[in-house]
Amino acid sequence: MAQDVAIIGIGLHPFGRHDTLTGRAQGAIALRAALKDAGIGWESVGIAYGGSHDAGNADALCNDLGLTGLPFINVANGCATGGSALASAVAAIRSGSAEFAVAVGFDKHPRGAFNPHPRDWGLPDWYGETGLMLTTQFFALKTRRYMHEHGITEDALVRVAQRAFRNGALNPQAWRRREMSYAEIAESMPVNLPLRQYMFCNPAEGGAALVLCPAEIAKRYHPKPIIVKAAVVRTRHHGSFEVFSPALAAQQAPAPTVTASRAAFEQAGVGARDIDVLQLQDTDSGSEIIHMAENGFCEHGEQERLLRDGETEIGGRLPINTDGGCLANGEPIGASGLRQVIEICTQLRQEAGARQVPGDPRLGYTHVYGAPGVSGVTILQR
Amino acid sequence: MPHPVLASPDLIRFEGDTPHLVGSRCDECGEVYFPATDSCTRCTATRMSPHDVGHRGTLWSWTIQGFLPKAPYNSGETPETFRPYGVGYVEMASGIKVESRLTVADETQLQIGMPLELTLIPYRTTGEGEVFTFAFRPSASA
Ligand SMILES: [Zn+2]
Numbered sequence: 001m002a003q004d005v006a007i008i009g010i011g012l013h014p015f016g017r018h019d020t021l022t023g024r025a026q027g028a029i030a031l032r033a034a035l036k037d038a039g040i041g042w043e044s045v046g047i048a049y050g051g052s053h054d055a056g057n058a059d060a061l062c063n064d065l066g067l068t069g070l071p072f073i074n075v076a077n078g079c080a081t082g083g084s085a086l087a088s089a090v091a092a093i094r095s096g097s098a099e100f101a102v103a104v105g106f107d108k109h110p111r112g113a114f115n116p117h118p119r120d121w122g123l124p125d126w127y128g129e130t131g132l133m134l135t136t137q138f139f140a141l142k143t144r145r146y147m148h149e150h151g152i153t154e155d156a157l158v159r160v161a162q163r164a165f166r167n168g169a170l171n172p173q174a175w176r177r178r179e180m181s182y183a184e185i186a187e188s189m190p191v192n193l194p195l196r197q198y199m200f201c202n203p204a205e206g207g208a209a210l211v212l213c214p215a216e217i218a219k220r221y222h223p224k225p226i227i228v229k230a231a232v233v234r235t236r237h238h239g240s241f242e243v244f245s246p247a248l249a250a251q252q253a254p255a256p257t258v259t260a261s262r263a264a265f266e267q268a269g270v271g272a273r274d275i276d277v278l279q280l281q282d283t284d285s286g287s288e289i290i291h292m293a294e295n296g297f298c299e300h301g302e303q304e305r306l307l308r309d310g311e312t313e314i315g316g317r318l319p320i321n322t323d324g325g326c327l328a329n330g331e332p333i334g335a336s337g338l339r340q341v342i343e344i345c346t347q348l349r350q351e352a353g354a355r356q357v358p359g360d361p362r363l364g365y366t367h368v369y370g371a372p373g374v375s376g377v378t379i380l381q382r
Numbered sequence: 383m384p385h386p387v388l389a390s391p392d393l394i395r396f397e398g399d400t401p402h403l404v405g406s407r408c409d410e411c412g413e414v415y416f417p418a419t420d421s422c423t424r425c426t427a428t429r430m431s432p433h434d435v436g437h438r439g440t441l442w443s444w445t446i447q448g449f450l451p452k453a454p455y456n457s458g459e460t461p462e463t464f465r466p467y468g469v470g471y472v473e474m475a476s477g478i479k480v481e482s483r484l485t486v487a488d489e490t491q492l493q494i495g496m497p498l499e500l501t502l503i504p505y506r507t508t509g510e511g512e513v514f515t516f517a518f519r520p521s522a523s524a
Contacts, residue, residue: 115452124417126390128454130505130515131447132481137469140445141481145471148443148494192445192469193489238413238424247405247416248442249424250477 005090006218006225007380009038009211010342013106015204015329016175023055023205023332027106028064030207030335034102038211038221045211046098048072049088051081052334055108079281080233081105082208082337083368083376087231089212099217103210107332109203121244121372135283135371136200138243140192143286145241147194150301152289154194158186159307160285161199161327167314168328170355175204176328199285204330208338224349229268229363229379234260236373243371257294257367260375264365265296268379272296275379276361277347278318279340281369282325292320295367295377319357322347337376340366348382386502386514393417393516394502400437401500403480403516407433414476435474437500438521442479444470444492457506472498472518485519497521 011033013026021029027050035042042065050058051074059072077084082105089101114135118128127133146152162185168174180198188197218225236242239253265271272295280295282288289307293300297318306312312320323329323343326336344364346352364380388394393416395404406418410427416435421428450464459465468484470492485503486492499521504512 112452115454117454124390125454126393126515129456130389130483131451131455131457131467132469132483133454134447134451137445137447141443141469141471144445145443145494190446190448192448194445246481248471248479248481249413 003094004215005093005212005228006215007210007212007228007341007345008218008222008225009034009036009040010345011035011037011209012173012339012342013207014173014175015206015332015335015339018205021205023052023106023108023207024060024064026108026205026207027052027058027061027104027209027335028207030106031061031065031102031104031209034209034211040100040211040221042066043068045070045100045102047089047092048102048104049075049085050102050104051075051077051085052105052107053078053081053109055106055334058104058106058334061104077233077374078372079333079368079370080337080374080376081334082341083231083378084233086210086228086338086341086378087233087376089210090228090231093212093214099213101212103212103338104208105334105336105338106207107334108205109332111203114203116244116371123244123246127246132246133244135243136192136195139284139287140195142241142290143284144194146286146290152301152304154186156289156304156307157194157199157285158182160282160288161185163307163313164282164321164325164327167322167355168324171323171328174324174328175330176324195284195286201283201326202330204332206330206332206335206339208335208342210338210341224382226345226348227381229270229381230264231378232260232264232267233374233376234263240373242373255294256373256375257291257369260377261295261367264377264379270363270379275363275365276359277322277344277357278320278365279325279343280320280367282321282327283331287369288320288325291367291369295365314355314357322352322355322357333370337366337368340368341378341380344380348380387511388502389505389513389515395434401502401516402437403435403500405433405435405478406430414478416478416480435476435478435480439472439474439480439498439518441492441494441496441498442471442473443494444468444484446487446489468492470518483515483517485517491520
């Protein structure tokens with residue numbers, strides 16, 4: 001049995017818009033906060049994995065933190081950058097190649113929707129030039145089909161967004177801290193129907209960092225270490241319905257989220273029923289609904305009832321995105337997956353203040369999904 | 383009648399005046415691809431042949447593009463002149479679903495399962511005239 005790895009330090013630079021700070025500066029602030037939380041210095045870190053999509057090489061953080069000569073691996077895995085950095089840091093500690101490892105991410109995106117270039121994704125120019133290569137279109141097309149197949153109505157789309165902003169209002173570090181009425185969301189501008197303005201998250205800025213070490217020594221550094229029971233990344237299969245697909249195969253295959261989730265549950269030796277608090281990728285309301293079932297937390301089609309009955313609220317049986325998720329925090333790609341892990345650590349440490357889930361949460365779960373079809377899942381235990 | 387100028391001529395083959403989508407088919411396992419590829423992601427084979435994906439299908443999913451996409455979208459529209467356009471996946475005879483612009487951008491006129499046929503629409507104008515791309519429009523039968 002591989003040795004357990006623990007998170008002993010978490011640090012976040014709040015997501016949002018910070019005109020006077022570079023993305024890297026926000027990453028450095030998050031990283032210093034994580035090191036302080038762990039009570040160790042940068043010179044003790046044996047290996048680091050970090051990523052940023054639009055704000056430069058993560059390894060440039062060494063110019064801020066100190067040129068200690070450590071191996072610093074730049075990670076570039078889209079929305080799964082944070083999850084990939086964490087999975088790599090865990091593997092490094094398990095292999096004994098470092099005692100202290102860091103996973104860090106930051107970003108600073110231009111305003112408005114992302115504008116990917118077809119060739120970077122192995123796609124022909126016409127796909128972008130004729131207006132078919134937009135992430136928002138994909139989310140809408142997948143959501144529309146899912147609603148059709150599983151009897152989900154627009155009501156569920158509104159309720160996901162409403163809960164995100166309600167939770168964001170309870171989170172002092174959230175970007176969007178204003179609750180929104182049902183009507184305000186349901187009547188907001190159509191962006192890509194069935195998805196409307198307030199059902200989408202926005203590109204943003206921010207930084208997030210974790211410090212990890214072997215679980216057996218973790219209590220020397222933090223009174224409440226969080227054990228990483230699983231950290232899994234999986235890519236798409238032929239036939240799964242992915243972003244940036246000029247066509248879909250005749251026969252459908254499960255999403256990478258499904259395979260990542262199953263592998264994580266198997267590694268951790270627990271099931272969906274055991275999870276007390278969770279984060280699901282919510283680039284948009286529809287994605288969160290689909291991800292509830294793809295990660296095994298409910299049957300396909302059951303989501304609407306769970307949302308209506310309040311089961312996904314902070315006080316419910318299945319508290320989802322307790323910090324407001326991507327919808328209320330925005331998405332700095334390099335940092336977003338680590339923000340999810342930080343929120344679960346905060347909940348399991350019972351330090352989430354007004355948004356703390358009640359009872360005695362022991363097990364948490366995080367999930368990211370991104371282009372061109374990659375998912376990262378972690379299972380965390382107090 | 384001369385054929386219109388296309389954003390990507392390789393995608394279209396004409397049968398008379400009727401445009402058909404051109405893809406590829408795996409020589410080993412028969413999987414169909416659009417646009418044409420030179421390898422099969424299903425069985426990893428690398429021997430592919432050109433394949434007529436057809437010109438009729440049914441609407442499998444749809445959305446309406448409600449804002450002007452950033453570059454590389456090159457219609458030449460501005461936020462002021464932009465007109466929302468329909469986008470869908472269209473299920474073809476082989477079962478492949480092709481992502482395409484739709485001629486309809488009215489949510490009350492779009493329904494999953496409706497029969498569609500291939501057409502060509504102008505989506506930008508250059509000094510030499512209009513440039514066309516493929517799109518699907520409602521048809522009487524599938
Ligand atoms: Zn094949």
